[in-house]
Amino acid sequence: MTEQTRPKRAALYLRVSTERQETENQKPALVRLAQTRGYEVVDVVDETMSATRERPALQRLMAAAHAGKLDVVVLWPSTGLADPWSTTSPRSSS
Secondary structure, X not given: OOOOOOOOEEEEEEXXXXXXXXXXXXXXXXXXXXXXXXXXXXXXXXXXXXXXXOOHHHHHHHHHHHOOOOOEEEEOHHHOOHHHHOOOOOOOOO
């Protein structure tokens, strides 16, 4: 399979900012979005932290992407990262 014919390798980044919140409601929508786009989900990362800039799981995903192990990181808009970068929301009805 050539690079042009293989599906893009995607990681799902699930994140909430408090321990009282859960990420499980994010996963089904992100899986559907990845499937709709034809992505192959190769990693799912669940990160529960307070509102902080230290995000070790995100740093690991970014390192994997820079190393060529991932093509796409799919994330929920409320992670505080998606808004400036996203063009498609998993919550959109389109």
